[in-house]
Amino acid sequence: MLRYLLIFFLFIQLYLRSEVIDSFENLSGWSLPQISSNAFASIENVEGYKNKCLKFSVDFNDGFWAQTYKEFKYYDLSEGDILKFYYKYDGDPVNLYFNLNNNEKLVLGLNPTSVWLPCTIDLKQFSNIDLSKIELMKFVIFGSAGFKGSLTIDQLQLLRLFPVSSSNLLIDNYEDNEDYNTLLSGVVQYNFLYPTGTNDYILKSTNSSENFLILRYVKGTKGKEVKWIIKFFGTAYTNFSQFDNIKFKIKSNSPDVKIGVSLQYSGYIYNLNSSTHNFYNNWQTIKIPVKYFIDRDLKSVGEIQFIFLLKNFIENDLNSFEIYIDDLELEREFKPEGVVKTVENFEYFNSSSWSKFGHNNNKIEVSSVDGIDGKSFKIDFNFIDGDFLLIERYFYLNLRNKILKFKFKSEGEINNLEVKVSDKKDWQNVSVTYIRKFYNIVGTTCDWIELKIEPDDWQYFSSDNDKIRKSLNLGQIEKIWLTISQSGNSQKSSFYIDELELTEKLESNYILKNGKIIESFKIENIYFSPNNDGFNDRVKFLFNLKEDCKISLYIFNLKGELVKSIFNYGEPFNFNKGEHFIEWDGRDDNNKILDNGIYIFKFIAESSAIREEVKKIIIISK
Amino acid sequence: MKKLVFIILLCTKSIFAKAFEESLTPYSLSKGSTGTSFAIDSSAILYNPALLVEIRETLFEIDYSNLYNLGAVNYYFSSFIKPFIWRGGLGFCIIYKSIDSSLLLNEFSEYAIYSSYGLNINKFLNCGLSVKYYYANYNFNKSSAISSDFGILLKLNFLNFGIFIKDIISNDLKWYSDNKEEIEPLIRTGLTLNLFENFKISYDIENPLNKNFKNFLGFEFFLFNKTILLNGGLMELYYNKIALNFGFILRTNFFDFKIGFSQHYDLGLNTILGVGIKF
Numbered sequence: 081m082l083r084y085l086l087i088f089f090l091f092i093q094l095y096l097r098s099e100v101i102d103s104f105e106n107l108s109g110w111s112l113p114q115i116s117s118n119a120f121a122s123i124e125n126v127e128g129y130k131n132k133c134l135k136f137s138v139d140f141n142d143g144f145w146a147q148t149y150k151e152f153k154y155y156d157l158s159e160g161d162i163l164k165f166y167y168k169y170d171g172d173p174v175n176l177y178f179n180l181n182n183n184e185k186l187v188l189g190l191n192p193t194s195v196w197l198p199c200t201i202d203l204k205q206f207s208n209i210d211l212s213k214i215e216l217m218k219f220v221i222f223g224s225a226g227f228k229g230s231l232t233i234d235q236l237q238l239l240r241l242f243p244v245s246s247s248n249l250l251i252d253n254y255e256d257n258e259d260y261n262t263l264l265s266g267v268v269q270y271n272f273l274y275p276t277g278t279n280d281y282i283l284k285s286t287n288s289s290e291n292f293l294i295l296r297y298v299k300g301t302k303g304k305e306v307k308w309i310i311k312f313f314g315t316a317y318t319n320f321s322q323f324d325n326i327k328f329k330i331k332s333n334s335p336d337v338k339i340g341v342s343l344q345y346s347g348y349i350y351n352l353n354s355s356t357h358n359f360y361n362n363w364q365t366i367k368i369p370v371k372y373f374i375d376r377d378l379k380s381v382g383e384i385q386f387i388f389l390l391k392n393f394i395e396n397d398l399n400s401f402e403i404y405i406d407d408l409e410l411e412r413e414f415k416p417e418g419v420v421k422t423v424e425n426f427e428y429f430n431s432s433s434w435s436k437f438g439h440n441n442n443k444i445e446v447s448s449v450d451g452i453d454g455k456s457f458k459i460d461f462n463f464i465d466g467d468f469l470l471i472e473r474y475f476y477l478n479l480r481n482k483i484l485k486f487k488f489k490s491e492g493e494i495n496n497l498e499v500k501v502s503d504k505k506d507w508q509n510v511s512v513t514y515i516r517k518f519y520n521i522v523g524t525t526c527d528w529i530e531l532k533i534e535p536d537d538w539q540y541f542s543s544d545n546d547k548i549r550k551s552l553n554l555g556q557i558e559k560i561w562l563t564i565s566q567s568g569n570s571q572k573s574s575f576y577i578d579e580l581e582l583t584e585k586l587e588s589n590y591i592l593k594n595g596k597i598i599e600s601f602k603i604e605n606i607y608f609s610p611n612n613d614g615f616n617d618r619v620k621f622l623f624n625l626k627e628d629c630k631i632s633l634y635i636f637n638l639k640g641e642l643v644k645s646i647f648n649y650g651e652p653f654n655f656n657k658g659e660h661f662i663e664w665d666g667r668d669d670n671n672k673i674l675d676n677g678i679y680i681f682k683f684i685a686e687s688s689a690i691r692e693e694v695k696k697i698i699i700i701s702k
Numbered sequence: 703m704k705k706l707v708f709i710i711l712l713c714t715k716s717i718f719a720k721a722f723e724e725s726l727t728p729y730s731l732s733k734g735s736t737g738t739s740f741a742i743d744s745s746a747i748l749y750n751p752a753l754l755v756e757i758r759e760t761l762f763e764i765d766y767s768n769l770y771n772l773g774a775v776n777y778y779f780s781s782f783i784k785p786f787i788w789r790g791g792l793g794f795c796i797i798y799k800s801i802d803s804s805l806l807l808n809e810f811s812e813y814a815i816y817s818s819y820g821l822n823i824n825k826f827l828n829c830g831l832s833v834k835y836y837y838a839n840y841n842f843n844k845s846s847a848i849s850s851d852f853g854i855l856l857k858l859n860f861l862n863f864g865i866f867i868k869d870i871i872s873n874d875l876k877w878y879s880d881n882k883e884e885i886e887p888l889i890r891t892g893l894t895l896n897l898f899e900n901f902k903i904s905y906d907i908e909n910p911l912n913k914n915f916k917n918f919l920g921f922e923f924f925l926f927n928k929t930i931l932l933n934g935g936l937m938e939l940y941y942n943k944i945a946l947n948f949g950f951i952l953r954t955n956f957f958d959f960k961i962g963f964s965q966h967y968d969l970g971l972n973t974i975l976g977v978g979i980k981f
Contacts, residue, residue: 127913195942556880606805607841611881638724638769640966642940649941675883676840676875678775678799678812682968695969697774697801699810701840702881 100671101163102150102236104134109150119143126232129166129196130670133234136219138174140227147179149218157211157238163201164648165236169193171229179218183209190221190231198648198669237671292329292406326368328408334401335360341368363406369427423475423484423560424580426457434473439466446471449576452487452528456578461564463572468565477501477557477582478609478616485532486580492573498563499533503556528578591696597687599624601694610666610673611702618663619698625685631655632684633662635698637677643668652686666700676700725797725814727765727779728962728976732949733920734935736904738892739855739864740922742931743958743978744781747793747818750853750866750892751830754791754820760784765960765976770969776800777974789822793832812838818851828855836875836885845877849885862894900924904935920947929953933962943967956980 102109106125113121113136120139125132138146163178169190176187178201185205203211221231330339337360358364426448434457438444443462448455461469479501488497535554564575592601601623608619621633630652635644646662647653666673676699683694730737730745737749744763746753765779781795798813814837820830832851838844849872856863872885892906906918920935930950937945949962958978965971 609843609879611879634968636969638775640770640937640939640945640964640969640972642968676838676843676845676877676881678801680770680772680774680969695770695772697772697805699801699840701843702877702879 100235100237101155103130103132104128104234104236105132107134109152110134111149111151113138113146113148115146116140116143119146121146121148123148128232128234129168130235133232135230135232136221137230138171138221138223138228140223140225142225144225145220145222147218147220149179149216152215152217155214155217157203157214162203163236163238164198166196166198166234167193168196168232169229171231172223172227174221174223174227174229176231177218177220177222179216179220180206180211180214181209181216184218184220190229196234198645200648200651235670292404293408295403295405326408327365329363329365329406330403331359331361331363332401332403333361337401337403339403341366363404423477423582424457424473425454426451426578426580427454434471436469436471438469440464442466442469444469444471451576451578453579456576459564459575459577461573461575463566466566468563470561470563472559472561474559475557477560479535479554479557479582483532483534483583484580485530485583486577487528487530488575488577489528490573490575494567495573495575496565496567497575498561498565499531500561500563501538501557502559502561503554528576592694595626595685595692597626597629597690598683598685598692598694599626601683603696603698606697607699607701608666609702610700618665620661620663621681621683622659622661623683623685624659625655625657627657627687629655629657629685629687631662632682632686633664634682635664635668636680636682637674638680643674643679645669652684666702673702674700676702724769724777725779726767726777726962726974727763728949728960728974729931729933729951730962731964731972731974732933732935732947732962733904733922734906734918734937734945734947736892736894736906736918736920736935738853738866738890738904738906739862740892740894740902740904743960744783744793744795746791746820746830747781747783747795747816747832749890750855750864751793751818751820751832751851752828752853752855752864752866754783754793754818754830755789755822755828755855756820757783757791758785760981762979762981763958763976765974767972767974770966770972774802774805776802779976786819791820791830793818793820809839809841812840820853826857828857829853830855838875843878845875845883847873847875847885849873860896862892862896864890864892864894866890866892900928937964939967951978 104125107123110123113123115121115138118141120141122137124135124137126135127133134148136146136148140146157180167176167190170192171190174190176190177184178187179185180203183206185201187201188199219231219233221229223229326341332339339359434446436444436446436459438461441464443460443464445460447458447460449458450456459471463469484499484501562577564573591603592598595601601621604620604622605616608616610617631647631654632650632652633646634642634649635646637643642649644664644667646664668674678697678699680695680697685692725748726735727743727745727748729741729743730749737745737753739750739753740756741749741753742757743761746757761781761783763779763781765777767777769775769777776799778798778800779795781793783791783793786792793816795816795818796813797816798811800812801810815835816832817834818830818832820828822828830851830853834849834851835846836849837846849869851866851868852870853864853866866889868888868890869885870887875883875885877883888908889910890906890908891910892904894902894904896902900923902922904918904920904922906920908916908918917938918935920933923932924930925932930952933947933949933951935947937947939945945967946965947963948965949960951961952959956979958976958980960976960978962974962976963971964973
């Protein structure tokens with residue numbers, strides 16, 4: 081029952097992502113075929129569906145099977161995944177089997193075809209093996225003695241379907257006693273200059289019933305700082321969302337240990353505060369927002385390294401200690417409705433991230449205080465003989481078609497609040513246009529006020545009025561100012577800000593209502609920009625079905641050419657009654673992101689008796 | 703010549719969608735998009751400017767289509783062609799596309815401006831050149847580019863043979879978002895058999911050097927002393943699917959009334975209407 085519930089929930093919310101496992105541009109890793117006795121077989125690299133492909137030729141003679149295989153270091157698949165490839169076949173009718181870790185399943189019967197056809201393999205049929213550690217893939221052809229044929233295969237892809245609802249993706253719970261040496265390395269760094277590897281710090285999992293990871297420091301080792309690097313390979317966790325959290329349990333047997341965590345390719349180190357997280361002999365659950373590490377770039381970070389960094393070890397005779405880690409997870413939170421990015425929630429106060437500036441002798445102080453949901457940012461200021469003061473921060477934001485919003489409140493006198501953005505960091509050195517908006521902030525202790533800045537609200541303004549430059553690139557905003565200017569005789573005041581967010585200016589397009597089997601169909605935004613910048617990279621097709629249906633979704637260009645079949649052309653996918661959505665990342669059937677332009681989608685729902693379709697356009701503007 | 707061969711060899715990529723790609727007229731659509739080797743109207747600008755030489759009257763044309771009858775994309779085409787000096791033909795056209803306001807788009811516009819000239823080299827050979835300006839604005843993400851098309855027409859008894867290279871030379875589309883897109887050349891070859899005085903069959907191949915080449919077949923039949931031109935054709939789509947095309951032109955001394963249909967396997971009926979004025 082649980083299994084069916086899981087499958088049901090899997091299909092309630094689909095998140096479709098694809099990646100090419102092997103494009104067969106060369107035959108690297110593909111071994112010469114293993115064949116039955118007296119048979120002949122060969123592989124070669126020839127022109128394929130997209131550039132080169134694998135050509136697998138067999139002549140069974142007196143034999144009946146042949147196979148070609150590739151060994152992978154580690155491939156992390158799951159039951160919800162689908163493998164897809166394109167093939168052509170010429171020869172006698174045979175059967176094609178696909179083999180994962182020496183487990184074989186029939187894929188299809190091969191008959192001669194002169195055109196490239198897609199083929200998908202639902203990995204549910206491999207549920208009897210551990211799909212998370214795939215080391216071997218094989219294509220196997222079975223036929224009759226005397227049969228001959230040539231199979232060409234190209235663009236072996238992984239289509240990943242997994243729920244985007246709140247879920248934790250378990251990275252490791254350390255329950256098994258695997259050899260962690262491939263995943264973990266420990267080094268002592270001398271002033272961060274000359275790391276030297278040593279096995280003294282390699283952890284071992286315990287063999288108790290409740291296992292966890294032990295990072296062990298041995299007394300007598302010289303060094304100022306110690307770090308362990310935990311590496312994760314595979315694909316499941318390499319595409320972070322800014323709504324993800326790294327979550328784990330940690331404790332230490334020493335009260336003096338201070339720990340920082342950083343991610344590979346990120347200059348940030350997240351320090352676990354010993355005063356707020358007392359992990360001395362006490363399991364603490366730590367949740368670190370991914371956005372803390374990847375402020376500017378949410379693209380794939382590839383192989384992940386969690387670096388547990390022990391800081392401030394100066395004494396050579398530091399006592400031995402251990403750190404224990406368990407249940408390392410990637411927590412994927414629900415995306416708040418419409419929110420595309422939490423720019424700053426001020427939970428992690430870092431006075432250096434926001435610069436402050438007081439005109440003339442104006443005084444300005446910043447601090448972290450209790451806010452709406454956690455902490456907020458407080459600015460205490462005192463107008464002495466200047467006109468304004470400001471705080472500013474560098475960001476990398478796409479404001480195109482977005483609403484910038486935050487919440488604020490103030491204490492003290494009435495002042496003016498001005499919000500400005502610029503696409504230049506070094507705006508002081510050039511004549512740069514920025515856009516701004518004025519608000520009067522009421523100088524009384526009041527409730528939080530939400531302030532929304534719609535795209536049309538921004539006004540162009542230049543520091544050099546003679547050279548107003550209206551070509552501000554809203555897609556690449558790099559700086560935000562919040563300026564408070566004196567109004568009247570105001571002096572000492574406070575200003576609070578919290579939950580600075582970017583939300584999508586939604587243009588929900590209801591295309592169909594009250595259909596016979598499609599209750600409703602809409603897309604959230606006709607425009608989308610699949611440039612992998614974390615914003616509006618996918619178009620979402622939302623639909624509500626009155627009954628169980630088979631669904632097809634095709635994308636065409638305006639010439640009428642089919643550029644993408646979300647599922648195989650002519651092979652609808654089963655969906656249960658209810659609400660669903662399908663996201664498309666703007667890639668064509670060759671896994672290439674399509675060019676800017678207008679595209680037509682065709683959505684077909686088929687039940688046993690009725691066929692209903694929706695056709696409309698979407699626009700790629702990246 | 704070596705350069706031309708090189709460019710032709712470059713035209714082996716499978717072209718997928720790109721802004722400005724679709725260009726149609728009632729006449730070209732109704733005869734299966736076979737316009738590389740024969741044309742009687744401003745379709746010549748779009749399909750092979752070398753054909754402009756063959757049109758010996760001054761024509762003005764306006765066409766409109768709500769593409770695939772989706773209620774989403776409005777397509778406008780207006781053109782002017784005129785026989786010109788040095789045994790040539792001159793053509794201008796503007797293609798403009800807009801999105802239906804019901805779709806609540808912030809900002810959208812897309813147009814292409816063509817300036818074409820066809821030149822008669824000798825009794826058997828014409829050549830033609832188009833220079834084009836593209837502009838698009840997709841939700842404040844703007845771009846423009848200059849591009850050019852080149853075409854050749856070989857005329858023999860009962861046979862026309864045309865080669866058309868679209869976007870043979872162009873600069874890249876540089877969008878405000880810093881995204882850059884290459885406009886790739888597209889090659890078409892076409893053959894028209896003049897079987898009888900009133901009946902022609904045309905056959906075009908798109909991307910002939912590519913394994914994913916596409917076939918187009920069309921015919922045209924003059925009726926009632928050339929008062930009516932009846933067209934039909936087939937267009938290859940994908941997975942052996944085809945589009946069936948049909949249309950006709952009612953020809954008078956001063957006006958031509960045109961209509962073209964294409965029944966796409968998946969997208970349904972595409973209709974385009976047009977009016978031509980003759981001077």
